[in-house]
Amino acid sequence: MKVIINRLKCYLPIAMMFVLIFQTNTAQAENKVTIATIGGSPTINKNQAPEEQVKQMINFWRGQLMQVLYSKVDLIVLTEVSDVPEGQNAVERMQYLKVRQNRLLDYFASVAKDNNCYIAFGSIRETNDGLRNSLILLDRKGKVVGIYNKNFPTIPEMDEGIKPGSEISIIQCDFGKVALAICFDLNFDELREQYAKEKPDIVLFSSVYHGGLMQGIWAYSCRSYFVGAIGSSENPSEILNPLGEVVATSTNYFNYTKATINLDYKLVHLDFNWAKLTMLKAKYGNAVTIHDPGRVGAVMITSEDKNISASQMVQEFDIELLDDYFNRSRAVRSKHIIMN
Incomplete structure (x- = not known):
């Protein structure tokens, strides 16, 4: 009996080692993720006071998100500056931001938590060194796990007070690594090449403009899936594979699309x-x-x-x-x- 026990003591560490090796090798096998992207821009009454505008923005996104939350999703990507109404001048925007504060962020966080999914949304943020055009990623618990500041705002944006970012953003999610980019960024090879070195699994792209062939170039160059949420109703929001092919797209009838991809x-x-x-x-x-x-x-x-x-x-x-x-x-x- 003592001999058997001693042998078991000898074999147990070896057996555990094989179990650990097996688990490590198979952890990423068939890594399927369901992603949704929602395009278009908020349609609200801009003649209302900032308080009412904030409420309208939350109601707008509540309706939009319901389109993709009828079934389980792992990640939702929303458009650039999705927490600020279109068409505001600089004074109106500052008045709105003072009332809005974190209320849209808190709303999106509650949706992420209630539905156990990640949400990426575009935001204009007030920071200590000025305004930023940012892409914020919330995890399944509604916590902020990453913020990317647009590295290449347009010249009019910068003239209106938007400060350019200087760093890329790679965020580890429970399904893989994601990279963040916004709109005009797509035109700059130096930014794409920085991201390509990091080998992300998915590039999240919130924008007003589509980017055309640049989306496929980014997907292929980064060897990653690419999810675009486009704030223009004339252009589709799409999901591309690492070969630059569109695998899911919104249409002229529906401003959203979903796909299950295998990472x-x-x-x-x-x-x-x-x-x-x-x-x-x-x-x-x-x-x-x-x-x-x-x-x-x-x-x-x-x-x-x-x-x-x-x-x-x-x-x-x-x-x-x-x-x-x-x-x-x-x-x-x-x-x-x-x-x-």
Whole structure:
């Protein structure tokens, strides 16, 4: 009996180690997240006193949010400056901000908490060094977990008192890392390149303008999903995959859209991987999705299995990742330049 107990004592740490390894390796397998984005701008009576305007803003967003809260969501993205009415001059805006204070933030926080979801919303904030055009992220408990200050306000914005930010914002959520950007930011490569180095899972983009092809460029460059909430009713609010393709969009009838995305993915190039991808699909069948957008030479591998991650799949077949391939190409090019 003593021998058995002693053996158990020896084997138990080893068994626990294997359990921990297994849990660590499979934690990110089939990481599905349901996201909603709501576009358009608040329609309220701007001739009312600031107190009434605040109440109207809360009522407006209550109605808008009900459109996506009829089923469970993990994240809701709202538009740029979603807590301030359109069309105010500088004096009217300051009067409104003094009455509004944190009341819209508190309202959104209560919605996040009651519905166990994250909410990102655009805000004009009064800070010690002036006004900021910000994107605020609330967690599932309604707590502020991140604030991004627009790095590149437009010239008219800055002339009206909006101070530019100087830092990027990467926030760890329970489903992955998110990056925050606002409107005019989308035009500046230096900001995008900073975010790309951080490898976010999702870029959250609150804006008045759409950005067109720039949305796809950001998604592909950052190797991330991209969620845009656009404050213009003429332009759609969309969700893009890491290959820059639209996977969900609002329409001329509905100003919102929802999608369930799987963050357990890897991007790889077709070069040197053709046979390996065939073997991967042959082994895992429906447990893996290999998506080809065409014309770019890159595909997205997504694990549909809760017990094995996309990372484990590519390691098993020694499939070279997209950025690793590009870096290897740079290294080979450098060698040939030296040889010449």
